[in-house]
Amino acid sequence: MNRPLFVILAAVTLDSVGIGLIFPILPKLLEEVTHVDNIAPYVGIMFALYAAIQFIFSPILGVMSDRFGRRPVLLVSLAGAAIDYIFMALAPELWMLVIGRAIAGLTSANMAVATAYITDITPEEQRAQRFGMFHAMFGIGFVIGPVLGGLLGDFWVRAPFIAAAVLNGLNFALAYFVLPESRPGRRDAKFDFKGLNPLVPLAWAFTLRGLVPLLLIFFILNFVGNMYGTVWALFGYDAFQWNSLMVGISLAGYGIFHAAVQALLPGPATRMFGEKNALLIGLAFECTGLLLIGIASQGWVVFAVLPLFAMGGIGIPAFQSLATRQAPVDMQGQLQGVMASIVSLASIFGPLYFASFYFGIKDWWPGLIWIIGGATYLLAIPLILAMRRTPAASEG
DSSP states (O other): OOHHHHHHHHHHHHHHHHHHHHTTTHHHHHHHHHOOSOOHHHHHHHHHHHHHHHHHHHHHHHHHHHHHOHHHHHHHHHHHHHHHHHHHHHOOSHHHHHHHHHHHHHHHTTHHHHHHHHHHTSOGGGHHHHHHHHHHHHHHHHHHHHHHHHHHHHHOTTHHHHHHHHHHHHHHHHHHHHOOOSSOOOTTOOOOGGGGOTHHHHHHHTTSTTTHHHHHHHHHHHHHHHHHHHHHHHHHHHHHOOOHHHHHHHHHHHHHHHHHHHHHSHHHHHHHHHHHHHHHHHHHHHHHHHHHHHTOOSTHHHHHTHHHHHHTTTTHHHHHHHHHTTSOGGGHHHHHHHHHHHHHHHHHHHHHHHHHHHHHHTTTOTTHHHHHHHHHHGGGHHHHHHOOOOOOOOOO
16 A cells, blocks of 8 residues: 555544544533433434535535645644644633534545545546545544543543544644645646635536536435434434443444445455445445344344444445546545535434434334334335446547
8 A cells, every 4th residue: 555545544544533433422422411311313413414514515625625735734734633622622611612523524525535536546547445444534533432422431432532642643643744636736826715605616516517417426325324423322312321431432333343344345346246236235235234124123233233334325326436536636636525514414414414313203103213214215226226327528
């Protein structure tokens, strides 16, 4: 593995550890600062706010990285994330947590830059494999992060924020001292205030006809994917009376299977079945897992279906590679910013949608939320069936 790829994947791993630290303890932290029993709506709002800020800034960071280089944008966002986690660790009031969560959404928009960096240094025929490695490293972070967050959270509910700040500081140091620039910015670049409008890159993306159905599929997949982060801890507490550590262990199990599948199977699955069929097979696995967890009456079922959830993502790296063929080489940062914006849009509405459903059903059937998620996935199937493999976009 070449050094730039190793460093960017290590940075992604550290970033996902920092994110994963927070998942097991967010419900308890919100209980502490709001003093209410049913905090599902607050969880949904916090996730939606995070995503709304990501939506605004992901395309901006993508465009800025095209113009000024990937490295400086990454460095600024990593430094900001470290400072923000310290702020959240010390915040005694809900409004302060809200501000901190918004800043976290801004700094986390750097994932668009990371994926553009991988595109810069990777030949087209290797992109599906390397996007799979990207997801695998993110999964490894979710093995470590939730367990560490659960352990620290049972000791002190704010301790995971301190740990996340340290990890982002390490991430900054790694990028500053070791990561080379993959695509230097253009010297004649001038900041255009039109770039502040996140809808401008989206409007550009919708002029690429081959990209539009892919963006719709991507939205649905990520919309349902937000169900996990929104209700996983709540479901564990309500259905099985888990503590933070148990929630963290279950999320770590999810990360282990996710990392293994993403590291080993996307390439072979795509070669054997093609992009379209790999996506459909993955959805079939995941929907089966959602049905089983939905009717589960004991906690061990959650662990039993984790491989099915992981198999749900076997077609995603090939899908991302397919999307990169729809834009010129010098617009890949902007494309990845748009893709990140789609993720953010789904992450605005997904948490509100699933938190609202969970708020209404948790007292009589908490598991119904997973069946609702599986049913929502079915909306993507007609679009996937109509999907065509298009040739690479010409360089602009």
